[in-house]
Amino acid sequence: MATTHYGLNAATWKRLGYVALIVLVLALPFVLSNYRVFQLTLVLVYAVVLLGINILTGFNGQISLGHGAFYAAGAYTAAILMSQFDVPYWVTVPAAGGFCLVLGFLFGLPVTRLEGLYLALATFALGVATPQILKYKGIEDWTGGVQGIVIIKPDAPFGLPLNSDQWLYFFVLFVAVIMLIIAWNILRGRIGRAIVAIRDQPIAAQAMGINTAIYKSLTFGISAMFAGVAGALGGIAIQFVAPDSFAFYVTSIPFLFAAVIGGIFSLSGAVYGALFLLFIPNIAEEISKAAAGAVFGVFLIVFMFVMPAGIAGFIRYASAWVKRRTGASPAQS
Numbered sequence: 001m002a003t004t005h006y007g008l009n010a011a012t013w014k015r016l017g018y019v020a021l022i023v024l025v026l027a028l029p030f031v032l033s034n035y036r037v038f039q040l041t042l043v044l045v046y047a048v049v050l051l052g053i054n055i056l057t058g059f060n061g062q063i064s065l066g067h068g069a070f071y072a073a074g075a076y077t078a079a080i081l082m083s084q085f086d087v088p089y090w091v092t093v094p095a096a097g098g099f100c101l102v103l104g105f106l107f108g109l110p111v112t113r114l115e116g117l118y119l120a121l122a123t124f125a126l127g128v129a130t131p132q133i134l135k136y137k138g139i140e141d142w143t144g145g146v147q148g149i150v151i152i153k154p155d156a157p158f159g160l161p162l163n164s165d166q167w168l169y170f171f172v173l174f175v176a177v178i179m180l181i182i183a184w185n186i187l188r189g190r191i192g193r194a195i196v197a198i199r200d201q202p203i204a205a206q207a208m209g210i211n212t213a214i215y216k217s218l219t220f221g222i223s224a225m226f227a228g229v230a231g232a233l234g235g236i237a238i239q240f241v242a243p244d245s246f247a248f249y250v251t252s253i254p255f256l257f258a259a260v261i262g263g264i265f266s267l268s269g270a271v272y273g274a275l276f277l278l279f280i281p282n283i284a285e286e287i288s289k290a291a292a293g294a295v296f297g298v299f300l301i302v303f304m305f306v307m308p309a310g311i312a313g314f315i316r317y318a319s320a321w322v323k324r325r326t327g328a329s330p331a332q333s
Contacts, residue, residue, distance in 0.1 A: 025173065028040060028169075029162075029165070029166040029169045029170070030166070034163065034165040034166075037165045037166060037169050038165055038169075038237065039278060039279075040169060041165070041168055041169045041172050041237050042234070042237060042238075042278055043271075043274045043275055043278050044169075044172045044173055044176045044233075044274070045172060045176075045230050045233045045234045045237060045274075046230070046255075046258065046273070046274035046277050046278060047176055047270045047271045047273075047274040048175070048176050048179050048226055048227075048229055048230035048233065048270075049067065049071060049226060049227050049230040049231075049255055049270075049274075050255065050258060050259045050262060050269070050270035050273045050274055051179060051180065051183045051226050051267060051270045052067070052183075052222065052223035052224065052225065052226025052227050052230075053067055053223060053226075053227075053255055053256065053259040053264070053270075054183075054259055054263075054264050054265070054266070054267060054269060054270055055183060055186070055187070055195070055219065055222060055223050055226070056219055056220060056222075056223035057256075057259065057264055058259070058264035058265040058266070058269075059187060059192070059195050059196055059199060059265070060195045060196070060198060060199050060216065060219045061198070061199035062112060062119060062216060062219065062220065063116070063119060063120045063123070063256075064119075064120075064123045064220075064223070064252075064256070065120050065121075065123045065124040065127055065248075065252050065253065065256065066122075066123035066124060066125070066126035066127035066130075066252055067123075067127070067223070067224070067227045067251070067252055067255050067256070068127050068130065068246050068247075068248060068250070068251025068252035068255065069126045069127050069129075069130035069246070069252070070100045070103065070104060070223075070224040070227035070228050070231065071227045071228070071230060071231040071234070071246060071251050071255070072130050072131070072134065072231060072241075072243075072245075072246035072251070073096070073099065073100050073103060073130075073227075073228055073231065074096035074097070074099070074100050074227060074228030074229060074230065074231025074232045074234075074235070075096075075231035075232060075234055075235035075241045075245075075246070076134065076143060076149075076231075076235070076241055077092065077095060077096040077099050077100075077228070077231075077232060078092035078093065078095075078096050078151070078231070078232035078235045078236060079149040079151050079235050079241045080142055080143075080149070081095060082151055082152075082236075083149050083150075083151065084142070089154045089236050090171070092232050092236075093175060093229055093232045093233060094229075095232075096228040096229060096231060096232035097225045097226075097228045097229040097232070098225070098228075099228060100224040100225050100227060100228025100229075100231075101221045101222065101224060101225035101228070102221070103221075103224060103228075104220050104221040104222075104223065104224020104225065104227075104228075105217050105218060105220065105221030105224075106221075107126070107220065107224070108216065108217035108218075108219075108220030108221055108224075109213075109217045111123070111220070112213065112216035112217050112219075112220055113213060123252075124248075124252075127248045127251075127252035128248045130243075130246060131243040131244060131246055131247050131248075132243070134243035134246070135243045143243075144241075144242070146242070146243060146244075147242070148240055148241050148242025148243070148245070149240070149241050149242075150239065150240055151235055151236055151238075151239045151240060151241070152239065153168065153236070153237075153239050154167070154168065154171075154236070155167065168236065168237055172233050172237065175229065175233060179226060179229060180267065183226070183267055184267060186222065187267070191215070191218070194210050194215050195215060195219050197210060198210065198212050198215055198216060254277055255277075257300065258273035258274065258276055258277035259273050260273075260304075260310060261273050261276050261300070261303050261304070261307075261310060261311065262274070262275075262276060262310050262311050262312060263309060263310025263311055263312025263313050263314075264310060265309070265310070265312075265313070266310075266312040266313070266316075268312045268315075269310050269311065269312035269313075272310070272311035272312055272315075273310075273311070276303070276311070280296065280299050281296055283299075284296040284299060
């Protein structure tokens with residue numbers, strides 16, 4: 001095992017890096033402004049959505065252009081339960097996840113029999129139709145119609161010395177970690193092996209007795225569950241849900257390209273993609289308010305050209321290069 005000039009091996013440095021990262025993540029709400037804390041909360045929310053997309057697209061090979069619909073379903077589930085039934089905010093998160101799990105599975109049963117562009121078109125229709133459905137007057141008493149629903153941001157419980165933004169950051173962080181653990185365990189288990197087998201060798205997977213239709217629908221449902229949980233968290237954080245907030249070009253498309261930029265074949269890519277999704281558009285607008293879209297497009301092209309495997313893939317490559325250099329340095333010195 002390679003040893004550095006400071007007498008510590010690579011594994012020890014890695015553990016120290018993890019400890020430093022945990023300390024940083026826990027300390028940020030106390031050193032940043034409330035607005036920055038709110039932004040970091042949204043990064044965590046987006047990371048949960050992208051975890052589901054990575055499982056669906058990266059590990060199972062299904063393309064979805066309609067995950068904004070499940071994100072909206074989760075947000076409205078939380079908003080309706082809180083505003084009309086006085087359900088505690090923390091209960092609405094698993095409720096939204098469970099509802100979207102069932103919704104995604106049922107939607108996936110017929111749709112996942114399609115392949116490639118046909119599947120993408122079907123999910124595209126779902127993403128485009130959802131905001132119009134939410135505006136339908138027949139359900140306006142529930143959804144608030146075009147006016148939407150206002151949500152009250154929760155205060156810290158048990159008399160904790162935290163303002164509402166700090167508490168919500170820690171609450172969303174806790175849920176995001178739980179969802180990451182769930183994703184990790186799913187992919188490491190039998191379901192995960194079947195998911196990847198269907199992506200890599202669908203004919204061989206069928207020959208081995210894997211019911212590809214059920215597993216693809218289940219994967220779609222699991223991915224929708226992640227989007228639903230994120231939608232509930234996002235609605236609580238923003239304190240408002242309205243149909244136009246979930247337009248196709250506002251949620252579904254940005255979620256997909258953020259997953260690709262972050263690294264769609266890894267779970268860690270969800271965090272990098274979420275950071276890109278929140279901060280790069282703001283940077284583009286600061287560079288040029290008149291041509292923010294053009295500047296953002298340049299950023300996309302540069303990222304895809306420099307990091308074709310996503311940010312996570314680039315970091316893995318850079319880490320491997322550093323390890324090779326570090327391993328060679330003692331012998332040369």
